[in-house]
Amino acid sequence: MTSESSKNPPIPSEIAGYSVTRMLGEGGMSVVYAAMQREPKRLVALKVLKGTSFPPISLRRFKREIEILGKLRHPGIAQVYDAGTWDDGGGMKPFFVMEYIPGACEFTDHMHKRDMTLEQRLKLFVRICAAVDHGHKRKIVHRDLKPGNILVDENGEVKIIDYGVARVSEVEVSAETMHTEAGRLIGTVQYMAPEQVDMAMQDIDGRCDVYALGVLLYQTCTGSMPHALDGQPLFEAMRTIREDAAPSPRQLNSEVDRDLETIIFKCLEKERGRRYVRAGELGRDLLRYLRNEPIEARRASPTYRVRLFCRRHRTVVLSSVIVAAVLLIAALAILFVPQWVNQRREATLQSQVEAARQSQAKAEADRDLALQQEVQQPWVPRQPYGLGGLSGSIEACMFDASGGSFCAVTKNSVGVWSLPDGRRWTDGDTGALSPRHIAYAHDGSVLAIAGRNEIACFDLISGVSHRWDLPRRDPVSLAVSDDGRSIAIGSDDFSISLHTIDGTSIGRTTSTSGDITHLLFGGDDAGQYIVGVSDERMALWRIDGTIRRDGDCEIPTGVLSAGLNRATGTICLMTDSGTLIQCPLSLDPSGIRRRTLVSAKVVQADFDPRGGFVLVVEESALSVWSIETLQQRTPAMPRNLDPAIYSLGPGGTSFARAEESGSVKITPLQ
Numbered sequence: 001m002t003s004e005s006s007k008n009p010p011i012p013s014e015i016a017g018y019s020v021t022r023m024l025g026e027g028g029m030s031v032v033y034a035a036m037q038r039e040p041k042r043l044v045a046l047k048v049l050k051g052t053s054f055p056p057i058s059l060r061r062f063k064r065e066i067e068i069l070g071k072l073r074h075p076g077i078a079q080v081y082d083a084g085t086w087d088d089g090g091g092m093k094p095f096f097v098m099e100y101i102p103g104a105c106e107f108t109d110h111m112h113k114r115d116m117t118l119e120q121r122l123k124l125f126v127r128i129c130a131a132v133d134h135g136h137k138r139k140i141v142h143r144d145l146k147p148g149n150i151l152v153d154e155n156g157e158v159k160i161i162d163y164g165v166a167r168v169s170e171v172e173v174s175a176e177t178m179h180t181e182a183g184r185l186i187g188t189v190q191y192m193a194p195e196q197v198d199m200a201m202q203d204i205d206g207r208c209d210v211y212a213l214g215v216l217l218y219q220t221c222t223g224s225m226p227h228a229l230d231g232q233p234l235f236e237a238m239r240t241i242r243e244d245a246a247p248s249p250r251q252l253n254s255e256v257d258r259d260l261e262t263i264i265f266k267c268l269e270k271e272r273g274r275r276y277v278r279a280g281e282l283g284r285d286l287l288r289y290l291r292n293e294p295i296e297a298r299r300a301s302p303t304y305r306v307r308l309f310c311r312r313h314r315t316v317v318l319s320s321v322i323v324a325a326v327l328l329i330a331a332l333a334i335l336f337v338p339q340w341v342n343q344r345r346e347a348t349l350q351s352q353v354e355a356a357r358q359s360q361a362k363a364e365a366d367r368d369l370a371l372q373q374e375v376q377q378p379w380v381p382r383q384p385y386g387l388g389g390l391s392g393s394i395e396a397c398m399f400d401a402s403g404g405s406f407c408a409v410t411k412n413s414v415g416v417w418s419l420p421d422g423r424r425w426t427d428g429d430t431g432a433l434s435p436r437h438i439a440y441a442h443d444g445s446v447l448a449i450a451g452r453n454e455i456a457c458f459d460l461i462s463g464v465s466h467r468w469d470l471p472r473r474d475p476v477s478l479a480v481s482d483d484g485r486s487i488a489i490g491s492d493d494f495s496i497s498l499h500t501i502d503g504t505s506i507g508r509t510t511s512t513s514g515d516i517t518h519l520l521f522g523g524d525d526a527g528q529y530i531v532g533v534s535d536e537r538m539a540l541w542r543i544d545g546t547i548r549r550d551g552d553c554e555i556p557t558g559v560l561s562a563g564l565n566r567a568t569g570t571i572c573l574m575t576d577s578g579t580l581i582q583c584p585l586s587l588d589p590s591g592i593r594r595r596t597l598v599s600a601k602v603v604q605a606d607f608d609p610r611g612g613f614v615l616v617v618e619e620s621a622l623s624v625w626s627i628e629t630l631q632q633r634t635p636a637m638p639r640n641l642d643p644a645i646y647s648l649g650p651g652g653t654s655f656a657r658a659e660e661s662g663s664v665k666i667t668p669l670q
Helices: 054-070 105-113 116-136 165-172 175-180 182-189 208-224 236-245 258-267 279-290 302-310 316-334 339-374
Strands: 020-026 031-037 042-049 078-089 090-098 150-152 158-160 385-387 392-399 405-410 416-420 439-442 445-450 454-459 466-467 475-479 488-490 497-498 505-510 519-526 527-534 537-543 547-554 559-565 570-575 579-584 593-596 600-605 613-618 619-627 644-648 656-658 666-669
Touching: 020 042, 054 078, 054 279, 078 619, 105 116, 105 150, 105 208, 105 445, 116 158, 116 208, 116 279, 182 236, 208 258, 258 279, 316 339, 339 600, 392 644, 392 656, 405 439, 405 445, 405 656, 405 666, 445 475, 454 488, 488 519, 497 527, 505 537, 505 547, 519 559, 527 559, 570 600, 570 613, 600 644, 613 644
Parallel strands: 475 519, 559 600
Antiparallel strands: 020 031, 031 042, 042 090, 078 090, 150 158, 385 666, 392 405, 405 416, 439 445, 445 454, 454 466, 475 488, 488 497, 497 505, 519 527, 527 537, 537 547, 559 570, 570 579, 579 593, 600 613, 613 619, 644 656, 656 666
């Protein structure tokens, strides 16, 4: 009986001077480790071939093969850095040192994860053909092309691994071993050309790689294999590859047209003389297909060339047909209309010809404009301007809903500026307030500033201010009603207290799910309401002389910002995972919509005061998104990595960056 240690041999700490860190994978013929090279210091992939005996003549052939593989220099081929032999105690074993590919993902898995269109898949496949053709030009054949040997790194770049390793490995694999390991071979035999499974053939060339690429192209376009070989005996699988034709790709995927099917079948020809000679010919034919040009895989008849020309130049051809038709009608009219109507007809025909010419000119202008718009121009926001006058780190900042003023607070001071002139207003009485939270009434008439123990409320129209003690110290959230008459305060005892602007208590309620970190005031036909967001729950209270709970629902954790889209009456939340959540006022779970805006971690977010846009701040970039269309209003903009607080202006037309130095920069957006 085999012991557990023999099944899982220990990972060596060092192989031929390379420090092994972990095992990356194991196959039937080799083991791959992640290892650290000392000079130069870099992470590499180290592959050790399995076996018990490697004769000297085989090792010499192994070294000659590595000299050839080391000459391959292409961005689409994983580089072979070094090779040699290593004694593991059971004899000398050949090993390869290859380029380590970070974030590697198999070619087929990458397509499915990114949900790529057929055109995007074909463009990526052309790059694979270019890498394989680099070896073919040097008379080096891979002979084991399959998804596991074609990787895509974290930057979306293709990397072919084990380039030529299959040929080196076959030095010690006899025909007997091939038959006895049928279970291992069946995974690769799917991609073998008929001449590869024919044991009598020895002159294998690049056309076997073209066949394997044809199988991959079939799988890329249809999601299926040309032959269902799973579970078949080896001899039956070999017969199928040599004799049976693959099903039509067009029957499996309606996006595959006759030209693309012709390219696939040319790769899968049983007689290799009918295939593309090299992978480069396949790649160039795919580029012709993507450009709507005649492909080399089929004889280009005059009708076929005309059809492709019309597909490439639809607008010009359509305009020309219109002009030709009008001219033909004009000619027939001149020939057959009686003489007494010729003068009137002549004016009409001239008008028609002129209209057709204008139509053609407009079509050509539209085409030129479309071609110009295809060249993407870099998007740059307008020049920012600064707001000064504060000292110390800014704790919070906010635009009012009209865009006419901006407020920012530090621990010891408050600043209110008019926009866009940047003129600072009088501070008012804020001594010893220690500001922490700010809130505007939606009509911009009232500004509330909450400190640790007190709250100050300013009527920005009349200039009257009120200052009174908080019911509990250290508030966690603050909101002002739309009409500026009421103040809502969230405290650290899970409660919400409602007051008039001069401090008179209206009512108090509590939450059972944690601190109310975000408060929103709103109103509808049923009257005023307050929305409170806490950890994993959101609740709505109605205000009719007191505070009455009207419903709640579960929400995800990690909510960074909350906003009320007043145009649709929808509550919007932005989470640190990049997900936008839209919830109706009924809080009905069936009406909640979720949409991932960005895939990276979000560090800050802010809804504009009207709730129609959201600012998403990632680690190194920021962007503004429309809530209505779920599309970016601005492209991703590079972000200064210094600590700062961000706020979005009304309508998503500007954003503010408040820094630890006390300075504020307002950036208008185009």
